Amino acid sequence: MASDKVLHVNDAEFDSLVKSAQPTLVDFWAPWCGPCKAIGPVIEDLAAEYDGKVTIAKMNVDDNPVTPGKFGIRAIPTLIIFKDGEVVDQITGSVGKSELVELIKKTE
Amino acid sequence: MDASHIAAGNQMEKKDHYELIILGGGPAGLSAGLYAARARLDHLLIEKGAPGGQVLLTDWIDNYPGFPEGLSGFDLVEKMTQHAKRFDLNMLTTEVTQVDLSDDKRKLLHLVGGETVSCDSLIICTGASANTLNVPGELELRGKGVSYCGTCDAPFYRNMHVAVVGGGNTAIQEADYLTKFASRVTVIHRRDELRATKIVQEIAFANEKIDFIWNSQVTSIEGESGVERLNLLAKDGSTSTLEVEGAFVLIGVTPNNSMLPLDILKAEKWGFIPTDIESRTAVAGVMAAGDICNKDVRQVINAAGEGAVAVLAAENYLQSLK
Numbered sequence: 169m170a171s172d173k174v175l176h177v178n179d180a181e182f183d184s185l186v187k188s189a190q191p192t193l194v195d196f197w198a199p200w201c202g203p204c205k206a207i208g209p210v211i212e213d214l215a216a217e218y219d220g221k222v223t224i225a226k227m228n229v230d231d232n233p234v235t236p237g238k239f240g241i242r243a244i245p246t247l248i249i250f251k252d253g254e255v256v257d258q259i260t261g262s263v264g265k266s267e268l269v270e271l272i273k274k275t276e
Numbered sequence: 277m278d279a280s281h282i283a284a285g286n287q288m289e290k291k292d293h294y295e296l297i298i299l300g301g302g303p304a305g306l307s308a309g310l311y312a313a314r315a316r317l318d319h320l321l322i323e324k325g326a327p328g329g330q331v332l333l334t335d336w337i338d339n340y341p342g343f344p345e346g347l348s349g350f351d352l353v354e355k356m357t358q359h360a361k362r363f364d365l366n367m368l369t370t371e372v373t374q375v376d377l378s379d380d381k382r383k384l385l386h387l388v389g390g391e392t393v394s395c396d397s398l399i400i401c402t403g404a405s406a407n408t409l410n411v412p413g414e415l416e417l418r419g420k421g422v423s424y425c426g427t428c429d430a431p432f433y434r435n436m437h438v439a440v441v442g443g444g445n446t447a448i449q450e451a452d453y454l455t456k457f458a459s460r461v462t463v464i465h466r467r468d469e470l471r472a473t474k475i476v477q478e479i480a481f482a483n484e485k486i487d488f489i490w491n492s493q494v495t496s497i498e499g500e501s502g503v504e505r506l507n508l509l510a511k512d513g514s515t516s517t518l519e520v521e522g523a524f525v526l527i528g529v530t531p532n533n534s535m536l537p538l539d540i541l542k543a544e545k546w547g548f549i550p551t552d553i554e555s556r557t558a559v560a561g562v563m564a565a566g567d568i569c570n571k572d573v574r575q576v577i578n579a580a581g582e583g584a585v586a587v588l589a590a591e592n593y594l595q596s597l598k
Contacts, residue, residue: 201428202332202349206325209369240501242432242522243419260419264324264371266388 173215175225179234185225187253191275192223193268196239196246198230203262204245210265214272222272251275290368293394294320296590297385298583299372300401300532302329303576304566306356307583308399313363315591320393321360322385324371328353329403330529330567331576335427335453340576349427352576375400377540377559396597397561397590400536400549401583404529404567404574409441413497414525421503421522426450429522430457438522439464439506441494447526448472448480454524455485462518464489464508489518497523531568544570555586561593 177185177194186192195211197204215224229236229244239248239255248258249271256274259267298308301323312319331337334349343352357365375398376384383398406424408414414422423429426440430453438458440451443465449472454461463480468490470477480486491511498505506518531547541549542558548570555563565582567574 198431200431202328202334203425203428205350206328206332208326210325213369240420242421242502243423243425243429246419258419261424262325264388266371266373 173219173224174212175223177225177227179232182227182232182235183253185223186250188223190221190223191256191272192225192250193272194248194250195224195226196229196236196241196244196248197226198228198244200230201244206262207245210268213265214268218272222275247271249275290320290391290393292392293382294318295395295594296320296397296399296587297322297383297393297395298399298401299375299385300329300403300566300568301327301357301367302401302403302566302579303331303352303356304403304579304583304586305329305399305401306353306360307580308401308565308587309365309367309583310356310360310363311584311587312590313360313365315587317587317591317594319366320395321365321367322372322393323367323369325369327357327367330405333425333427335449337576356580372535375536377537377562380560383562397593398563399555399583399586399590400557400562400564400568401566401579401586402532402535402568404531406525407528407530409494409497409525409527411494411496413499417497417499417503417523420501421499422497423522423524424526426454426524426526429524430454433458433522435459436521437462437519438524439494439518439520440524440526441465442526442528443467443470443472444526444528445472445476447524448476450524450526451486452476452480452483455483458522459485461486462489462520463487464492464494464506464518466493466511467491492516494523529567529574533568551582554589554592555582556589561590563589 243260246260249256295318298305298321309321331349338346371388372385374386382394384394434457437460440463451461492508494506495509496507508516533547549564550570551564563586565586566579
């Protein structure tokens with residue numbers, strides 16, 4: 169299933185993940201958030217499509233307070249695209265696949 | 277059951293053509309899907325994410341008949357989805373980028389990635405999304421204090437002072453919900469009375485954590501890394517500043533119509549689609565249901581009702597082709 173490709177990341181692992189060789193898209197979400205649920209299938213889709221090229225990760229903001237605080241996240245879902253540990257761009261809200269593809273393209 | 281199970285839908289091999297396509301999987305689309313699947317129509321429901329639409333943004337639904345205790349937006353969506361699936365709803369998760377109605381027989385839908393799919397009859401249930409204020413600072417601080425969903429983001433505002441902009445049902449219900457987390461909620465409304473239903477108003481007026489600024493609108497939102505203050509303009513011309521750490525903008529909806537040919541559908545000036553009493557649009561074989569329609573009342577109950585009506589109209593149309 170596509171969902172196997174989505175990496176669930178926590179505060180401790182975060183820095184090393186985004187500094188890794190390939191770009192990383194992180195979906196900051198929580199189980200009680202409707203729009204986060206709504207984009208779930210899109211995230212899984214992207215993870216399958218970009219397998220081996222872009223890491224697609226999810227961070228549960230309930231379980232991991234440190235990283236969302238560091239990036240000033242106060243709305244979810246927020247999706248941040250990282251390259252070499254740096255923020256390239258970010259987007260908030262229940263966006264469509266095309267907008268996320270555009271976001272990923274910014275690392276090219 | 278975890279709601280992620282409803283997310284994927286019944287992913288199956290897509291055909292090139294269907295008798296009926298339902299575009300969108302909110303309450304109108306799910307209800308249309310239920311009726312279409314149960315009528316054994318050759319159908320496909322296309323939803324860009326998980327089904328549910330704006331209901332997923334709703335903390336609690338207290339006015340949908342058949343659920344006397346009320347239920348969460350999540351639960352209602354899950355029940356609607358399960359119900360349609362019991363009759364083998366065909367659902368596909370993809371995004372429609374353009375609807376081409378130039379051929380009056382074969383309606384053509386362009387999908388993200390370049391594929392297409394066509395149908396004899398189309399039901400448009402693309403819904404609506406939250407309006408923005410269109411004031412300086414709003415876009416820059418979106419996700420950094422500016423929010424369009426109290427249910428989603430309230431827990432980030434524990435013990436903070438936040439503002440709610442708006443005076444309708446959504447705004448006032450969300451203001452009440454926000455007080456579970458925020459220390460204080462200030463409602464800013466451009467008129468001197470609320471538009472929200474009486475019972476919703478009563479709850480808000482009784483809530484000691486909620487206060488009101490009447491006859492005022494937000495002219496700009498300011499802050500460095502997050503929202504720090506709102507600048508307000510009152511009807512009498514006076515200006516003021518409200519120090520808050522969050523601004524929840526809940527001022528109605530705008531139609532999700534970017535993929536639709538608005539001229540052919542004779543959309544009204546705000547972009548909503550006019551329909552007749554049988555949910556038919558200006559184009560033969562094309563129906564619309566739910567919040568995309570040009571109408572006064574946008575509730576889950578009438579969206580669902582319109583979805584059912586639209587399928588019956590589609591069946592009549594399909595019959596007329598035979």
